[in-house]
Amino acid sequence: MVSEKPAMGRRKIKIEKISKKNHLQVTFSKRRAGLFKKASELSTLCGVDIAVIVFSPAQKAFSFGHPDVDSITRRFLSRSPSPPSSGLPQLIETRRNANAHDQIVELTRILVHIEAEKKYGEVLDQMRRADRSRCCWESPIEELELHELEQLRGALEELKKTVARQVNNILIEPTSSLPFLAVNGGGEVGDFVTYTRFLYEPTIV
Amino acid sequence: MVSEKPAMGRRKIKIEKISKKNHLQVTFSKRRAGLFKKASELSTLCGVDIAVIVFSPAQKAFSFGHPDVDSITRRFLSRSPSPPSSGLPQLIETRRNANAHDQIVELTRILVHIEAEKKYGEVLDQMRRADRSRCCWESPIEELELHELEQLRGALEELKKTVARQVNNILIEPTSSLPFLAVNGGGEVGDFVTYTRFLYEPTIV
């Protein structure tokens, strides 16, 4: 009556495969929930992205992800083995992947517009010069127009630079430890730290 | 000596983004280790496959996997409804809140430029008309220029709208309360059950 109180509350268990099948099912459900909760808390507390994928004993897939599993797994896979894609962007803040995609589409469209406008500006400028050397009317208003035109061109140039800078910033590869300036130079394996359960448990599986 | 010892041990904390950066870093490391350990235990206890991917605040990737992250993510993705994959690569990634502000600032600046250009466009257009009714040269090149000019104006208008929408998205999203569970969160989609942190925390971050 003294030594071992079987106790009613939690009991220590060895971390090894649970034999009783129904018991295993219960533990799986409970711990899976606990794991997802932990992941959720970590994501919130530190404002980081997390993906957790668990296949049940019956091969059913359970997952947790912030902002979502797909974007994270893609980001992970795209960086690990294969060299990062082009200087093409990886990008923007948002808690929703769908919108992130929309954003990059929009920004890309903007860039296209900017380029188009630059060309327009050049064309206009050329035509202006042609007209100018063509004679007649040397009216002040014409001068003003030329002036305005050049201002427009300058504005467009500035705009393009601004947007380019913006896009550049937004589409930066979050590879290095530099807050927002990682460049996708060469995929560094060192940026990947992968743990396996063997680090926690010596038991072979 | 009795009342409130701030206590030395663990104190309850609210699950919300940690403000102090160094504190956040410590918490990230500790909880990440804890999360991986939990994943490891679940994997062992129930003999199931698990993958956990975490991107640190500095966008460094940490992962835990049994038997390995890649095989699990592939298995997961292959079963998922394949993403549409637009012309643009999967360069959609997430940035952190801090950058949202910068983005807004930049985009706002762009908007200002757009407005300025729009004015230029209008002025030019008016001058063009004035010139036109003013005489001489009814050359085709002039027609072309007018045409181009109007195209430019249209492009600018479109650009402005696009940017406005973009800014709108960025400004609105962070405060939106619509969870992105839409994808397949929280519910069951075939053999997929995806949870998101919103299931645990009602607060949007």
Added chain:
DNA sequence: AAAGCTATTTATAAACT
């Protein structure tokens, strides 16, 4: 960014409903 140290808060193994 790394290790210990508590004092508490959490997570849970089993039993129970």
Added chain:
DNA sequence: TAGTTTATAAATAGCTT
């Protein structure tokens, strides 16, 4: 198969240094 309870095992927040 899933909640509730209980008593205990674990995880960890805030400090050291």
